[in-house]
């Protein structure tokens with residue numbers, strides 16, 4: 001476990017960062033003028049083994065003084081050859097402090113698929129997103145720091161309960177990462193497995209994939225789909241962008257050539273979709289308008305199908321709304337239909353502009 005605490009020193013330019021681990025203490029100092037670093041000693045158990053290095057330099061024995069229950073280091077960045085200084089106090093005998101190599105990748109499996117042991121893989125394009133990444137790692141010099149194993153999916157940390165570590169000896173482990181459900185689009189998972197050296201060399205494995213739709217019934221190039229809306233924003237009267245297949249918006253430009261918007265005002269907004277023939281449909285995906293770096297993800301949506309003279313809801317947004325993202329898929333018990341509508345409740349648009357419905361594409365499959 002690496003603990004950190006911040007220290008600041010008036011005579012130093014920058015900050016000092018101190019970290020303690022179970023086996024030893026490391027202190028990191030950013031300083032570009034000569035400085036004294038004074039630390040209290042809880043227990044004075046000489047002899048001390050202290051090493052110092054700067055930047056990418058090599059560890060060397062450090063000089064220190066013991067005085068009244070304190071240990072004093074004289075930091076000389078010019079002499080050490082850098083201002084990013086690290087001190088290592090009493091490293092254990094079996095720690096290879098000169099270790100600059102990350103753990104090696106010994107195996108990589110995604111779901112049931114065994115992959116080449118490469119640290120960056122692209123799984124390709126598939127209509128199913130991967131759920132489980134399994135990584136084998138071994139460090140030649142040191143133990144692995146299994147308490148610092150981490151994973152991210154699309155820059156969001158994977159929860160600890162979804163990371164499982166199996167290890168039979170300190171330098172070897174198998175790390176399994178369970179991925180959450182993702183929306184259609186491009187995704188990237190990164191798993192990081194560090195060694196226990198003071199350099200914290202980490203094996204990083206990147207698994208990228210494209211989760212795509214291959215059975216969209218609404219694509220204009222494939223079917224004569226009709227659309228109708230409750231209203232249109234001024235200069236957003238063309239509905240073709242809603243099923244032209246184009247959904248990679250830049251975030252800078254979001255006119256009617258790439259999106260459709262409802263009138264902006266209180267009241268329900270909707271897009272009615274008519275298929276040329278009935279299809280059994282299990283989900284509708286809406287790609288939201290993307291403008292000024294923000295996705296306009298509506299928060300209160302229903303998917304409705306005709307019933308008698310009115311409409312029946314087959315999907316309703318959860319109370320908490322939807323995470324802001326490029327697209328949202330609304331799933332429901334499959335229904336055979338030739339008509340449905342994406343219905344936004346009054347005030348159920350994106351935060352900031354709740355009376356607007358602004359979309360880039362609708363898909364159904």
Ligand SMILES: [Ca+2]
Nearest residue numbers: 099101141195
């Ligand atoms: Ca290593």
Ligand SMILES: [Ca+2]
Nearest residue numbers: 241246360361
């Ligand atoms: Ca489009």
